[in-house]
Amino acid sequence: MLILAIESSCDDTAAAVLEPENRVRSSVVSSQNEIHARFGGIVPELASRRHIEMIRPVVDEALAQAGVGLDDIDLIAATRGPGLVGSLLVGFTFAKALALVRGLPCVGVDHMAGHLLSCLLENPQPAFPYTALIVSGGNTSLFAVDDPLTFTRLGRTRDDAAGEAFDKVAKLLGLGYPGGPAISHLAADGDPAAIAFPRARLGEDSLDFSFSGLKTSVAAHVDGQRRSGAPLAVADICASFQEAVVDVLADKTLAAAERTGHRRVVLGGGVAANPRLRAVLAERCAARGFKLFLPAPALCTDNAAMIGLAGYYRFLAGQLAAADTDAYSRSPLN
């Protein structure tokens, strides 16, 4: 069986061709970073217009790289939500229309489900059940994953997502968009203990997150330094901010795994590409006897391969999309 998968939930137009269970034949991602960089964040209207321009070439490229044509495709999977509705509608409508004219089954996939299963595209794969931290520009949530269709949310951010905090702090420091890679790069030369930024624990038993106080604290620090005329120690600010985010993410993930009793921990989402988060989680999981599964950075950030895999399981369960199935902006999983 060959699956054509499409992802357009935010600012990347992506398509992939894969064979279940875990053979990715091609995975193409067209980034819009240069369009949104000067605004310091994503402009939804510009994102959906760019998806319209890119969807066809990206799908063609994914088919070409896989060495197949539309005649070889057996199933079409596309992200149905959550995300920017204008962006989602481009990919999802394209997928449904293509399925309709080709007489193929089509499945609508939850973007979060894609992130939760992306580690299954790696070798070795984690066995079920596992505890997963999904941390991106739009989400920061912990889940218990019992099987490819059963996800139970254990905690989530009460305000900003961790990636959003990276992006906002980067904007404050004039580092451009997306902020995560720029901050993690600069943080490598900074002192993580230079500035004691706050960690929001939200109570002993809480598996929720909060990053807006941290963001405000960085803004107050930067403002204070600028007012006093002192030079900004940008690398130290980046390292100290990153450490505060990573510390809380790692702590809560380990607490979630202790609570579920799972021995396997999985990471997903764009911020999962952060080298410091990967290193700290690896260290703490090893110390507590958990096995950690880290997808390659290209599978952490938005991609269509993970949507194809999640779509395959929905297809097996008979959960097909109809021509009038709508996109949604908020995930029922979250």
Ligand code: KG4
């Ligand atoms: O999953 P993703 O590609 O898109 C969604 O938000 O769904 O994640 C993008 C987010 C952005 O906020 C970006 O700043 C962050 O992931 N990110 C990182 C790193 N690479 C990407 N954050 C921290 N460190 C990184 N190395």
